[in-house]
Amino acid sequence: xxxxxxxxxxxxxxxxxxxxxxxxxxxxxxxxxxxxxxxxxxxxxxxxxxxxxxxxxxxxxxxxxxxxxxxxxxxxxxxxxxxxxxxxxxxxxxxxxxxxxxxxxxxxxxxxxxxxxxxxxxxxxxxxxxxxxxxxxxxxxxxxxxxxxxxxxxxxxxxxxxx
Amino acid sequence: xxxxxxxxxxxxxxxxxxxxxxxxxxxxxxxxxxxxxxxxxxxxxxxxxxxxxxxxxxxxxxxxxxxxxxxxxxxxxxxxxxxxxxxxxxxxxxxxxxxxxxxxxxxxxxxxxxxxxxxxxxxxxxxxxxx
Numbered sequence: 001x002x003x004x005x006x007x008x009x010x011x012x013x014x015x016x017x018x019x020x021x022x023x024x025x026x027x028x029x030x031x032x033x034x035x036x037x038x039x040x041x042x043x044x045x046x047x048x049x050x051x052x053x054x055x056x057x058x059x060x061x062x063x064x065x066x067x068x069x070x071x072x073x074x075x076x077x078x079x080x081x082x083x084x085x086x087x088x089x090x091x092x093x094x095x096x097x098x099x100x101x102x103x104x105x106x107x108x109x110x111x112x113x114x115x116x117x118x119x120x121x122x123x124x125x126x127x128x129x130x131x132x133x134x135x136x137x138x139x140x141x142x143x144x145x146x147x148x149x150x151x152x153x154x155x156x157x158x159x160x161x162x163x
Numbered sequence: 164x165x166x167x168x169x170x171x172x173x174x175x176x177x178x179x180x181x182x183x184x185x186x187x188x189x190x191x192x193x194x195x196x197x198x199x200x201x202x203x204x205x206x207x208x209x210x211x212x213x214x215x216x217x218x219x220x221x222x223x224x225x226x227x228x229x230x231x232x233x234x235x236x237x238x239x240x241x242x243x244x245x246x247x248x249x250x251x252x253x254x255x256x257x258x259x260x261x262x263x264x265x266x267x268x269x270x271x272x273x274x275x276x277x278x279x280x281x282x283x284x285x286x287x288x289x290x291x292x293x294x
Binding site: 025026028029030031032038085111112114115116117118120121 | 207208210220221224225228247248249250251253
């Protein structure tokens with residue numbers, strides 16, 4: 001019994017460290033979940049919305065854009081863009097190249113509004129309900145899998161909520 | 164020549180340490196407050212760096228915000244609360260004492276006491292067996 005104690009401890013540490021490898025410390029939960037949107041409230045009232053943070057300098061955004069275009073084309077959900085630390089000229093050229101799924105775009109060229117939203121990278125996407133309450137936040141690109149498993153069902157649920 | 168190079172290399176880390184932008188304060192106290200605040204807060208992009216040390220664009224933006232708030236006469240607590248409201252406790256290098264952070268604060272001490280206890284027990288037992 002005693003002989004196995006060090007081995008047991010060692011295995012415990014291995015398991016803990018192994019688990020640690022699978023965690024993502026760069027994904028920081030937002031304290032804004034279940035709180036009203038910090039700016040432009042009136043824009044979000046009455047309709048479930050995805051607010052997608054993008055920039056022309058962001059490579060992952062370009063990869064994500066194809067899927068967002070599909071969502072917009074199939075009328076799955078209203079998508080509003082949040083152009084982060086960009087210039088209008090570059091953003092316009094970028095949207096021409098990769099497609100524009102946005103019904104509307106908030107522009108934050110200096111990255112000041114972004115701080116109010118707790119944005120710290122791109123892409124990030126907020127799911128906002130009809131009352132303008134933030135209900136979910138995606139860090140990184142939206143994948144078809146994430147849509148099927150999480151976002152799609154969540155949006156259906158939010159659509160069914162009454163104002 | 165070689166010695167000179169050595170001295171230069173030893174001093175090099177001191178030169179590259181801070182990423183502070185040139186924010187001007189009226190008093191030395193305010194300058195110190197700014198350094199203390201940005202040294203207590205974590206950069207969210209490169210997470211093992213403080214806001215003071217990080218070169219990330221976001222860190223620079225947040226330093227700008229902290230500077231603005233200080234000029235507006237906000238207290239340290241108001242500034243920290245402002246950032247925690249938006250980025251969560253993660254931005255604090257010293258998280259507040261909560262039910263969920265009790266283990267984080269006291270776990271290491273508990274582990275230390277337990278190990279010392281076990282060590283004492285083990286040593287005494289060995290001594291007894293020798294006699």
